[in-house]
Amino acid sequence: MSGEVLRLEGVVIRREGAVLLGGVDWTVDEGERWVVIGPNGAGKTTLLQVAATTLYPTEGRVEVLGERLGQTDVFELRPRIGFASASVAEKVPSGETVMDLVLTASYAILGRWQEEYDSTDVGRAVALLEALGCTELVRRRFATLSEGERKRVQIARALMPDPELLLLDEPAAGLDLGAREELVGRLARLAEDPAAPAMVLVTHHLEEVPPGFTHALLLRRGGVVAAGKVDEVLTGGNLSDCFGIPLQVEQHNGRWYARSALA
Numbered sequence: 001m002s003g004e005v006l007r008l009e010g011v012v013i014r015r016e017g018a019v020l021l022g023g024v025d026w027t028v029d030e031g032e033r034w035v036v037i038g039p040n041g042a043g044k045t046t047l048l049q050v051a052a053t054t055l056y057p058t059e060g061r062v063e064v065l066g067e068r069l070g071q072t073d074v075f076e077l078r079p080r081i082g083f084a085s086a087s088v089a090e091k092v093p094s095g096e097t098v099m100d101l102v103l104t105a106s107y108a109i110l111g112r113w114q115e116e117y118d119s120t121d122v123g124r125a126v127a128l129l130e131a132l133g134c135t136e137l138v139r140r141r142f143a144t145l146s147e148g149e150r151k152r153v154q155i156a157r158a159l160m161p162d163p164e165l166l167l168l169d170e171p172a173a174g175l176d177l178g179a180r181e182e183l184v185g186r187l188a189r190l191a192e193d194p195a196a197p198a199m200v201l202v203t204h205h206l207e208e209v210p211p212g213f214t215h216a217l218l219l220r221r222g223g224v225v226a227a228g229k230v231d232e233v234l235t236g237g238n239l240s241d242c243f244g245i246p247l248q249v250e251q252h253n254g255r256w257y258a259r260s261a262l263a
């Protein structure tokens with residue numbers, strides 16, 4: 001696998017005449033922690049769905065965990081990928097409990113049916129929920145949780161199969177300030193853990209970039225504005241190009257901040 005967990009070459013996604021991704025080249029190596037940033041509609045969720053093997057490119061080549069999309073059984077590949085996204089959450093069956101939602105990640109499925117889970121699986125699910133501060137929620141139905149509770153449960157689910165690639169689409173969206181800071185702290189600790197999988201985190205806000213994240217990719221209208229080491233990519237110039245307004249960027253103690261350069 002040569003340390004590479006993800007490789008996109010000339011990836012184009014077209015839907016109903018629209019170009020969602022317009023020729024994206026990108027590689028993610030083992031041990032890297034990426035943030036993907038860009039305005040609404042830039043193609044961030046689309047890009048993550050390609051990495052999660054739930055969306056096939058119209059053109060181009062995709063390799064995930066050393067397997068080429070189109071030439072591999074994605075049902076074997078998917079349990080090796082942790083994926084948390086609103087696009088997954090909205091497909092959760094209404095009666096699904098938090099425990100079952102986390103357990104079923106072992107098979108990369110939604111909705112518990114007749115699979116057998118042993119006590120090791122159950123123990124791991126409980127430990128992950130506990131690590132994410134969700135001990136009280138184990139028996140609740142996912143549909144009844146608050147936004148912040150849902151986000152934490154989804155991260156526990158994404159980590160359940162001990163993935164080699166962890167994909168998080170806007171994990172801090174809808175969280176209050178305290179919950180966001182707590183999540184940023186948890187993700188920073190995960191980023192520092194050498195045993196943790198390669199990570200890709202989509203966000204709209206520089207304030208949500210956890211310390212320890214190593215790389216950044218800026219997307220605008222389906223194209224890559226900049227990609228590489230976080231210090232080189234998260235500059236005022238690049239962010240201004242990405243969002244189409246003059247922005248200034250600051251960094252303090254590993255955290256990032258952006259605001260209008262005009263204000």
Ligand SMILES: Nc1ncnc2c1ncn2[C@@H]1O[C@H](COP(=O)(O)OP(=O)(O)OP(=O)(O)O)[C@@H](O)[C@H]1O
Pocket residue numbers: 015016018020038039040041042043044045046047
């Ligand atoms: N089936 C489709 N047909 C046409 N356009 C589509 C289709 N699906 C998605 N799009 C468009 O593709 C673009 C990229 O969508 P995507 O969800 O990847 O954006 P995003 O960067 O995640 O945005 P956000 O920040 O709002 O979540 C959007 O403009 C969206 O409207």
Ligand SMILES: [Mg+2]
Pocket residue numbers: 044045046
């Ligand atoms: Mg999105």
